[in-house]
Amino acid sequence: MKILVCISHVPDTTSKINFNADQTEFDTSGVQYVINPNDEFGLTRALWFKEKQGATVHVANVGGSETEPTLRKALAIGADEAIRVDQTATDGYTVAQALAPIVKEGQYDLVIAGRESIDYNGGMVPGMLAKLCGFSFVNTCIGLEIDGNTATAVREIDGGKETLKTELPLIIGGQKGLVEESDLRIPNMRGIMQARTKPLHVKTEQSAAAKSQTLRYEKPAPKQAVTLVDNAEQLINLLHNEAKVI
Amino acid sequence: MPILVYAESDQGIYKKSTQELISFGRAMADQMNTEVIAAVTQDASGAELGQYGAHKVLQLEHQALSDFKAENVAEALSQAARAVQASVIIVSSSANSKYMAPLLAVDLEAGYVPNIVGLPTSYTPLTVPHNVFTNKASAHTALNSDISVLGLSKNAYGVHHYETSAEITTHNPELSASTVEVTSTDKASNKVMIADAEVVVSAGRGLKGPENWGMIEELAEVMGAATACSKPVSDLGWRPHSEHVGQTGKPVAANLYIAIGISGAIQHLAGINSSKVKVVINTDPEAPFFKAADYGIVGDAFEVVPDLIQKLKEFQAQNA
Numbered sequence A: 001m002k003i004l005v006c007i008s009h010v011p012d013t014t015s016k017i018n019f020n021a022d023q024t025e026f027d028t029s030g031v032q033y034v035i036n037p038n039d040e041f042g043l044t045r046a047l048w049f050k051e052k053q054g055a056t057v058h059v060a061n062v063g064g065s066e067t068e069p070t071l072r073k074a075l076a077i078g079a080d081e082a083i084r085v086d087q088t089a090t091d092g093y094t095v096a097q098a099l100a101p102i103v104k105e106g107q108y109d110l111v112i113a114g115r116e117s118i119d120y121n122g123g124m125v126p127g128m129l130a131k132l133c134g135f136s137f138v139n140t141c142i143g144l145e146i147d148g149n150t151a152t153a154v155r156e157i158d159g160g161k162e163t164l165k166t167e168l169p170l171i172i173g174g175q176k177g178l179v180e181e182s183d184l185r186i187p188n189m190r191g192i193m194q195a196r197t198k199p200l201h202v203k204t205e206q207s208a209a210a211k212s213q214t215l216r217y218e219k220p221a222p223k224q225a226v227t228l229v230d231n232a233e234q235l236i237n238l239l240h241n242e243a244k245v246i
Numbered sequence B: 001m002p003i004l005v006y007a008e009s010d011q012g013i014y015k016k017s018t019q020e021l022i023s024f025g026r027a028m029a030d031q032m033n034t035e036v037i038a039a040v041t042q043d044a045s046g047a048e049l050g051q052y053g054a055h056k057v058l059q060l061e062h063q064a065l066s067d068f069k070a071e072n073v074a075e076a077l078s079q080a081a082r083a084v085q086a087s088v089i090i091v092s093s094s095a096n097s098k099y100m101a102p103l104l105a106v107d108l109e110a111g112y113v114p115n116i117v118g119l120p121t122s123y124t125p126l127t128v129p130h131n132v133f134t135n136k137a138s139a140h141t142a143l144n145s146d147i148s149v150l151g152l153s154k155n156a157y158g159v160h161h162y163e164t165s166a167e168i169t170t171h172n173p174e175l176s177a178s179t180v181e182v183t184s185t186d187k188a189s190n191k192v193m194i195a196d197a198e199v200v201v202s203a204g205r206g207l208k209g210p211e212n213w214g215m216i217e218e219l220a221e222v223m224g225a226a227t228a229c230s231k232p233v234s235d236l237g238w239r240p241h242s243e244h245v246g247q248t249g250k251p252v253a254a255n256l257y258i259a260i261g262i263s264g265a266i267q268h269l270a271g272i273n274s275s276k277v278k279v280v281i282n283t284d285p286e287a288p289f290f291k292a293a294d295y296g297i298v299g300d301a302f303e304v305v306p307d308l309i310q311k312l313k314e315f316q317a318q319n320a
Ligand SMILES: Cc1cc2nc3c(=O)[nH]c(=O)nc-3n(C[C@H](O)[C@H](O)[C@H](O)COP(=O)(O)OP(=O)(O)OC[C@H]3O[C@@H](n4cnc5c(N)ncnc54)[C@H](O)[C@@H]3O)c2cc1C
Pocket: A013, A037, B203, B204, B205, B206, B207, B229, B230, B231, B232, B233, B244, B245, B246, B247, B248, B249, B260, B261, B262, B263, B264, B265, B266, B267, B268, B271, B281, B282, B283, B284, B287, B299, B300, B301, B302
């Protein structure tokens, strides 16, 4: 089984979000980048398939050379090869279009992406990619087993979950649940050394123009100070009469 | 060119998020001098959908649409959109809509923007405000495709009332067999879901252990609220993963969010920030949550929560 894990390179969850002076671009200064958390769960599940079922695991990112440390981290954790499509990731549509030829040419059986990137929260790349490649698709996937050509996937729905059966090739939008928090791996010295010599291919074909463009960003207005109360009665009173939410 | 709204229903009932979607579509349609058409996959009442603003109801009829299958719904909506020549399709932030929307967007070669928090700020080109960085910021994004798919955040617009009675017409899409088959569904029927809840009662590691959640569930029940928790609480297995809210969990856009024994880490706050009113109950006055909350009680959850339950019951008895 050949697995491709799509890796989005995102600001660490503790990052303060700031923009440049004219509010048109994210200010990357001082920001630490990581593997998108949803993708890290997916990558860890892919490595489980590698170890238990002999799968090959490749990782791919659409982005500039600044994303390579993130791809190297995925290699250090255990992925076999990495691919970077050298293109600025604008909207989800262009990212999906840039990934589609990689998926087709690489003849992957399973593509694991994340439910959403925690930066732009598109939640669209896996579904679009599935449609562009003609693969089956399961979103918000919290469990995945593969037996031959058949996949059993568990999907989170509002208020519960659903078990689905489908055939490979398959794309999932994954999240926590694919593996547990405690299964996540930290690269060790040996992994980091090996990652230096593992292949990292750079592709330069450009995909079609974006269908959307962000004109400017805004930060939420500063909050008013909290109103502290002493007891439940005062709280109920304020929630009823002032906030009008009960 | 009309606006098509995917009006999801649950056993014939239109949730508030669907009502809101139609009202949002109507406000856009009024600006664009066009009409809003509610696309439904189950039997609908034109009078009911008209009340929220729909001019027309388009009933999509096909056996495959009796249960939700993302591929089929996407195909049906894209055919409907072409049939009525819609330029905008509006979907909700439900798990099903978020699953389906990217498929629909590719089918229609449409730009797709999710997490929209207000009406367009421009119609030429169509420009919409939406949350990014998990609610740590918002963006104004312009679409340059002929057709646009817009995903509306919950509680971002509200339900408005109209006196329109929508005429119902049917459309029979041609659907291919879904490649994904549902083998079982496991859904709590009597629980309020985080996604729909007006009020969410959430608790963190300050509760010390899973055995102490009785009072949290009771508080939620009294308030008709959904229960939620911080990430470590679900990682520790005290509560199910489905209750984990925050940047890497579920987003919460409730009217009222009550955080009990939760410190207010940046990742937690990111996910719950778009809730309207936030209340914190924490023993530590320095807990970062107090900076993000509207109301707070510095106190021990084990004393405050039982008292709150008691006083709420009295309040409800008086206001009944
Ligand atoms: C990559 C990443 C992603 C993350 N994503 C999320 C996420 O999505 N959601 C999330 O929640 N977290 C997330 N976190 C974790 C986050 O950083 C915090 O660790 C977590 O939110 C803390 O949970 P807590 O507030 O329940 O626990 P703690 O930080 O331990 O806080 C417990 C609080 O309870 C108070 N307390 C103690 N006793 C009482 C009492 N008797 N009565 C009242 N109050 C009491 C304490 O004063 C304290 O403030 C993430 C972390 C990382 C690294």
